[in-house]
Amino acid sequence: MDGTGRLLTRRYRAALACNACRKTKSKCDGERPACGRCARQSVECLYTQNVRDKRIERQEERRAHFALKNRVNELEARLAATSSPRQTIDEPEDRPSPAQVSNAGVSDTGSRGTNAESAVDILATGAFDHRPAAEIGYFGPTSNHALFRSLTAAMVNSGHRLTLLRQQESDRQHVPVPEPPRPRRTLLPGRTSALDRPTNEDPFPGPLTAIQWVTAFFDTVGAVLPYVNESALLREVDTAGSRLENSRTTPRSVEALLNIVFAHALIATSEADSAEPFYHRAIALVLLDEQTVCNSTLETVQALLLLGSFQQNTQRAMASLTTHALAVKTSYQLGLHSPSCYEGLGTLEKELRAKLWFAVVNQDRILSTALGRPCLIPPHYVRNDILDSLVPLQSSRTVAMPSSMESLLYFRHLTSLHEIMGITVESIYGSNIGSPSDLLPGDLTAKTIELLFRLQKWRDSISPFCILGPKSDLSTWPASRFQSERYMLLLSIYYHKTMMLASAPVLMAVLERATDYAAADDAATAGILQDASVPVLKSDLHAIREYQRIASSILRHRPAFFKSNAVWWVCNFICLTMCLHLFAIWLISILSERIPSAIGVTSSTVETLLLEALDTLKSVGGSSMMSLKAHRCLHRYIRLARVIASDSSRRQSCTTGSVGSDIFHDLQQNSLLPSGVFLWDGFPDASMTSVGDLFGQHAENDFLAATSLGVEPGASSFDATGLVFDGTI
Numbered sequence: 001m002d003g004t005g006r007l008l009t010r011r012y013r014a015a016l017a018c019n020a021c022r023k024t025k026s027k028c029d030g031e032r033p034a035c036g037r038c039a040r041q042s043v044e045c046l047y048t049q050n051v052r053d054k055r056i057e058r059q060e061e062r063r064a065h066f067a068l069k070n071r072v073n074e075l076e077a078r079l080a081a082t083s084s085p086r087q088t089i090d091e092p093e094d095r096p097s098p099a100q101v102s103n104a105g106v107s108d109t110g111s112r113g114t115n116a117e118s119a120v121d122i123l124a125t126g127a128f129d130h131r132p133a134a135e136i137g138y139f140g141p142t143s144n145h146a147l148f149r150s151l152t153a154a155m156v157n158s159g160h161r162l163t164l165l166r167q168q169e170s171d172r173q174h175v176p177v178p179e180p181p182r183p184r185r186t187l188l189p190g191r192t193s194a195l196d197r198p199t200n201e202d203p204f205p206g207p208l209t210a211i212q213w214v215t216a217f218f219d220t221v222g223a224v225l226p227y228v229n230e231s232a233l234l235r236e237v238d239t240a241g242s243r244l245e246n247s248r249t250t251p252r253s254v255e256a257l258l259n260i261v262f263a264h265a266l267i268a269t270s271e272a273d274s275a276e277p278f279y280h281r282a283i284a285l286v287l288l289d290e291q292t293v294c295n296s297t298l299e300t301v302q303a304l305l306l307l308g309s310f311q312q313n314t315q316r317a318m319a320s321l322t323t324h325a326l327a328v329k330t331s332y333q334l335g336l337h338s339p340s341c342y343e344g345l346g347t348l349e350k351e352l353r354a355k356l357w358f359a360v361v362n363q364d365r366i367l368s369t370a371l372g373r374p375c376l377i378p379p380h381y382v383r384n385d386i387l388d389s390l391v392p393l394q395s396s397r398t399v400a401m402p403s404s405m406e407s408l409l410y411f412r413h414l415t416s417l418h419e420i421m422g423i424t425v426e427s428i429y430g431s432n433i434g435s436p437s438d439l440l441p442g443d444l445t446a447k448t449i450e451l452l453f454r455l456q457k458w459r460d461s462i463s464p465f466c467i468l469g470p471k472s473d474l475s476t477w478p479a480s481r482f483q484s485e486r487y488m489l490l491l492s493i494y495y496h497k498t499m500m501l502a503s504a505p506v507l508m509a510v511l512e513r514a515t516d517y518a519a520a521d522d523a524a525t526a527g528i529l530q531d532a533s534v535p536v537l538k539s540d541l542h543a544i545r546e547y548q549r550i551a552s553s554i555l556r557h558r559p560a561f562f563k564s565n566a567v568w569w570v571c572n573f574i575c576l577t578m579c580l581h582l583f584a585i586w587l588i589s590i591l592s593e594r595i596p597s598a599i600g601v602t603s604s605t606v607e608t609l610l611l612e613a614l615d616t617l618k619s620v621g622g623s624s625m626m627s628l629k630a631h632r633c634l635h636r637y638i639r640l641a642r643v644i645a646s647d648s649s650r651r652q653s654c655t656t657g658s659v660g661s662d663i664f665h666d667l668q669q670n671s672l673l674p675s676g677v678f679l680w681d682g683f684p685d686a687s688m689t690s691v692g693d694l695f696g697q698h699a700e701n702d703f704l705a706a707t708s709l710g711v712e713p714g715a716s717s718f719d720a721t722g723l724v725f726d727g728t729i
């Protein structure tokens with residue numbers, strides 16, 4: 001904390017001194033009509049009643065100065081980020097997306113655009129760069145990074161099969177290509193870590209303003225994050241105001257909770273810029289203050305949970321890992337995980353502690369699946385008897401049902417769904433330590449089908465809610481209904497997310513069989529895998545279509561839904577997952593005839609769905625750098641796949657070597673790949689699993705040339721060092 005926030009030392013006699021003694025800071029005996037000092041010096045002795053300490057005025061001046069200084073720094077950083085050429089990102093195509101009319105409402109979902117992204121989140125986008133500036137870290141099999149690596153490998157393997165004979169013709173010596181120097185890791189201008197930013201010293205808002213913000217929070221985000229009690233928080237607002245009047249301090253954990261609640265409320269009401277000072281103050285109070293970390297309370301866990309949610313929905317998802325780790329530590333410290341710690345507590349206390357514990361568990365599952373990290377809370381640490389501390393589920397939904405009861409029902413159903421999500425990560429993803437490829441095809445399909453049955457059972461048990469189906473015509477819903485039916489919409493979104501998570505390993509296994517020349521000889525195993533994968537792929541495609549329908553309807557009718565329900569980051573993640581799954585299905589439909597007919601699709605149908613999904617990703621992602629890079633990269637992959645698809649009619653009539661040469665010649669003629677990339681033996685290598693491997697043979701300047709990849713001389717530095725894009729798509 002800054003020195004301006006410290007308590008003023010008490011000076012009881014200051015108000016009793018005369019003006020002359022006050023001015024010289026001399027000891028005054030307070031005698032009337034003249035004090036002893038003034039009588040000795042024969043000066044006029046005047047007394048002025050001053051009920052306000054001037055030090056308070058100086059303190060407020062310093063606070064105003066700090067607030068102004070922070071605001072200037074913030075505006076300078078935003079200006080630098082806006083004017084920097086690295087931030088100039090041209091859109092890959094001019095055609096409007098289906099939801100472009102409402103895109104403006106989602107583009108700033110991430111608080112303040114790309115300037116809000118932390119350095120570690122920007123680093124993670126390197127997965128879509130030709131050569132990442134630095135090591136992006138570990139992203140396990142449940143992450144979109146892993147899906148992208150698998151798709152890249154499939155693209156490379158599809159070319160590998162076509163050039164197999166050319167690779168085996170001779171063992172000519174090749175001139176080694178020198179590895180280009182790795183660029184130094186530099187942070188983009190205007191980017192600073194959230195922990196390095198100074199905290200804003202704005203005073204506590206007025207009582208009426210604070211009450212309005214708290215009410216706005218519980219009308220929006222607080223309704224879907226039901227581990228903060230509205231009446232208790234309003235009491236804290238009133239108590240905090242009285243403490244300020246009496247020059248007493250508010251407990252740091254409570255102050256942090258209030259600040260992050262204010263930040264959420266401002267984000268939900270489209271006042272993102274005003275939310276940042278409260279967010280940074282909450283960071284300083286709950287992450288950087290040793291006293292708060294050591295003296296943890298339930299308010300500390302509440303603040304950490306809300307802080308993590310705020311970070312995720314303002315493009316700081318990677319930074320939220322630190323916040324989440326501290327929330328797990330604090331939960332263990334308070335014994336929220338142990339049933340014995342609930343004994344002897346009142347009903348409300350048990351309910352609050354159970355909500356907090358399962359909110360931490362749910363957050364753990366979300367971060368684990370999205371970022372591909374092992375769970376910090378293993379499944380066997382979670383005791384379901386703690387869940388019984390919450391009120392029993394009701395079987396019917398009534399108009400008179402209190403909103404708090406409806407919110408609690410939603411939370412319980414969501415918790416049981418996240419339990420299935422945790423089982424999925426453990427059973428088929430090896431807890432994000434192993435890999436689905438470690439399982440035999442029969443075991444993988446059996447486990448996946450078992451998980452799909454479990455999900456269907458969960459779907460049938462979520463009364464009084466239901467999962468939206470194809471019969472629900474969302475196009476006829478008024479905007480207000482999207483908010484009134486938010487629990488049903490959110491459960492549907494998370495349900496389809498879990499369906500895609502469970503189906504992904506089988507989908508990637510089928511794609512690998514379709515593109516791997518080494519596995520093509522094992523026809524028996526391939527046939528069994530194809531037959532067993534049909535129901536899984538059907539379920540995956542159904543989940544994709546339903547999520548696409550929900551997301552596009554929200555974008556069209558109520559784009560503010562994402563931020564007012566703290567679900568933007570999850571939906572943006574699902575959009576990218578949906579695009580990657582559709583691209584995989586499209587590749588399968590190009591390379592195989594049996595599976596597409598079995599699941600009832602054609603390559604043209606899947607391509608149309610893929611383009612619609614990319615439009616949705618672009619609209620939901622807004623200014624997210626990860627979404628922008630992925631959007632561009634997938635468009636380039638689509639062009640590459642179209643060339644492969646157009647050559648399918650020639651595969652049967654030509655030799656493998658000549659076909660491969662023709663394809664790669666077409667790729668170069670269409671400026672899809674730099675000249676010479678495919679022109680030596682041994683390429684493509686099946687070990688290549690990233691965009692960096694695919695384009696790693698060229699120096700950085702190769703991508704700056706106007707003749708490389710069809711980029712005109714006016715390409716920005718982002719295009720040159722990130723994903724180079726040809727505007728003719």
